Amino acid sequence: MFRGRRGWFCRSVSADLRALWVAEGGTISGPHAADFLFSCDASHPDTLRIYQSLDYIEDKATVFHAYYLSVVAHADMKTSVPLGHFILPPACLQKEIRRKIGKFIWEQDQHSSVEKHNEE
């Protein structure tokens, strides 16, 4: 699924989720060379740096929650998992967004074992 794609991972992402990326053919890269930017914590300094970058301001750096990789790994139709449901907005916006549209997709799945791994 991710063959030839480069992914950057915030240190908030567990080793399990990184392994899923590699298992799908993805490689790990720095933030500038990456096709995909993954994080599990919008307030982590690594991810904050992305939100403050010129790429982000110019709409060229969307951060996705790495829970996406877990959903892809368990999906029958991997390409049909909507990437857009895993947008991770800056932490200071999340409260307002949650108030308007409810919980984020990675917050709804309370029973996911992946979530428990996210604590570092």
Place this chain on the structure above:
Amino acid sequence: PTDNCSKMLENRCSGCKAGGKSLNSRNFSKLLHSCPYQCDRHKVIVEAEDRYKSELRKSLICNQKILLTPQRRRLGSDS
């Protein structure tokens, strides 16, 4: 008619439809901005992020002005 309806819902937002095969962190925001029928979810996220980005842009321009102003003054007095 119900079929049409579900089709409309399906086509409503490109951010909801698209998987990660052709999309990535580099082109996703552009896709969302160019989508004429954003769903509520994506509309809210795009609006919030756009506001955040414009504030960041403003503060960047501010910082640049502070950096450039003394230089400009010096150049002005030299000529």
